[in-house]
Structure formats: C-alpha cells, structure tokens
Amino acid sequence: MFSIEHEFDATVVTLVDEGTAPLGEDVIINMFEDCVTIEQYDPRTDSVQKITLSNTQVQDLTAALDLPEGVYMLKRKSD
Numbered sequence: 001m002f003s004i005e006h007e008f009d010a011t012v013v014t015l016v017d018e019g020t021a022p023l024g025e026d027v028i029i030n031m032f033e034d035c036v037t038i039e040q041y042d043p044r045t046d047s048v049q050k051i052t053l054s055n056t057q058v059q060d061l062t063a064a065l066d067l068p069e070g071v072y073m074l075k076r077k078s079d
Contacts, residue, residue, distance in 0.1 A: 009033075 001016045015027040028039045036058050038051045053061070056076075063074055
C-alpha cells in the first residue's frame with residue numbers, strides 16, 4: 001500500500017509494508033525540485049535514516065530498474 005500527498009514544496013510518497021510478519025518500517029520519499037530524499041525509521045538506533053539523491057541519480061535509478069546486469073551511462077539532453 002502507498003499514499004501520495006502534494007505539499008507546498010514537495011510530493012510525498014509513503015510506502016507501507018503489508019503482508020506477513022516481520023514487516024519493514026514505512027519508507028517516505030520526498031520529491032523536491034532539486035533532489036529526492038528517502039527516509040525510514042531504524043528501530044535499532046531509534047532514529048530516522050535519510051538518503052538524498054540528485055535528480056540525475058533518480059534518472060539513473062529509474063533506468064536501472066529496466067536494464068540487465070552491466071555498467072551504463074545515460075546520454076543527457078542538453079539544456
């Protein structure tokens with residue numbers, strides 16, 4: 001299950017783990033104009049872990065989901 005919310009400066013997607021135990025903590029993805037953050041609560045450290053991806057890294061990740069094993073470089077459109 002997931003939810004999508006549009007806030008003032010970001011789109012927030014929350015991924016909720018469903019199914020049989022053990023379940024993972026919710027994953028919160030914040031999509032800003034210049035980056036994407038991924039957050040998840042870590043019960044071992046009692047803190048939220050956060051990863052920040054640039055828009056280029058997100059584009060690479062999106063492409064990687066549909067490619068076989070290997071090393072790739074995407075051609076970027078010129079601005």
